[in-house]
Amino acid sequence: MDARPVLFFDSGIGGLSVVKEARVLLSGRPYVYVADDAAFPYGAWQEAALLERLVGLFATLIARYRPAMSVIACNTASTLAIARLREAFPGETFVGTVPAIKPAAERTRSGLVSVLATPGTVRRQYTRDLIAAHGARCHVRLVGSENLAPLAEQYMRAGFVDEDAVAAEIAPCFVERDGRRTDIVVLACTHYPFLVNRMRKTAPWPVDWIDTSEAIARRALALAAALPAPGGGGGRDIAHFTSGRPAEGYRRLLAGFGFAAEDEAADGP
Ligand code: DGL
Numbered sequence: 001m002d003a004r005p006v007l008f009f010d011s012g013i014g015g016l017s018v019v020k021e022a023r024v025l026l027s028g029r030p031y032v033y034v035a036d037d038a039a040f041p042y043g044a045w046q047e048a049a050l051l052e053r054l055v056g057l058f059a060t061l062i063a064r065y066r067p068a069m070s071v072i073a074c075n076t077a078s079t080l081a082i083a084r085l086r087e088a089f090p091g092e093t094f095v096g097t098v099p100a101i102k103p104a105a106e107r108t109r110s111g112l113v114s115v116l117a118t119p120g121t122v123r124r125q126y127t128r129d130l131i132a133a134h135g136a137r138c139h140v141r142l143v144g145s146e147n148l149a150p151l152a153e154q155y156m157r158a159g160f161v162d163e164d165a166v167a168a169e170i171a172p173c174f175v176e177r178d179g180r181r182t183d184i185v186v187l188a189c190t191h192y193p194f195l196v197n198r199m200r201k202t203a204p205w206p207v208d209w210i211d212t213s214e215a216i217a218r219r220a221l222a223l224a225a226a227l228p229a230p231g232g233g234g235g236r237d238i239a240h241f242t243s244g245r246p247a248e249g250y251r252r253l254l255a256g257f258g259f260a261a262e263d264e265a266a267d268g269p
Helices: 017-026 047-065 073-088 101-107 121-124 125-134 148-158 163-173 192-202 213-224 246-257 261-265
Strands: 005-009 031-035 069-072 112-117 141-142 186-187 208-210 240-242
Touching: 005 017, 005 047, 005 240, 017 192, 017 213, 047 069, 047 073, 047 112, 047 121, 069 073, 069 213, 073 121, 073 125, 073 141, 101 112, 101 125, 101 186, 101 208, 112 163, 125 141, 141 163, 148 163, 148 192, 148 208, 148 213, 148 240, 148 246, 163 192, 186 192, 192 208, 240 246
Parallel strands: 005 031, 005 069, 031 240, 112 141, 112 186, 186 208
Antiparallel strands: none
16 A cells, blocks of 8 residues: 655646646545745746756655655746656656647647747747647747736635736737637646636637646556555645745635645644
């Protein structure tokens, strides 16, 4: 019996979009949710500094939680560090999250696809390589947004968001060229699925919004098949915030997803 948890990692609350899908597919193991809120947002970080932070953080997280598997539910972290994490911790199982450029290129009818992501993900060589490998037969526009992830955090914690601000952030995704229009927008940041209804509402025309949360949860499920059978733990699902004690809005939100903030879990029965 394997009582080790599945660890979900993001800079903030974005990874909860993956947890939501994982709850349906991958049950029977405790979950640990780690938000690197002390460093949020990741989008503007320099690559070398973020890479160093992530490798250091995972050394601590692996020693502390001994996860059966770590799901890097963050495109900005994954596109930068997944190879390095696998190299640094060869005994660990990692699931990565990368922009869904391949399915978008396969599905587009107009040939115009946009990838909406943090500035970090847009800059990554990893993302450019994905476009070179899969997007050769269509036009892929990369749109880096500094504000959407913080807007999603605000929406999830406070329950409201400025729709004009959302409209302004997504506007560059919509391209018209030779009578054709963008027909697919890839949500290449795990925060964005939480804002997708606002995006739909404020979009200049309807498009398919590609959300990879379910695919990531399915990948985790497939890898879990190689692990010993879960059970024997009976532990609570806990949320770890790198800032220490999380703000009230965070606690309520995480509780809604079944997590107790770590200080409460430690105090509890
Ligand atoms: N949720 C993260 C992602 O998938 C990034 C948000 C941020 O830290 O800016 O890219």
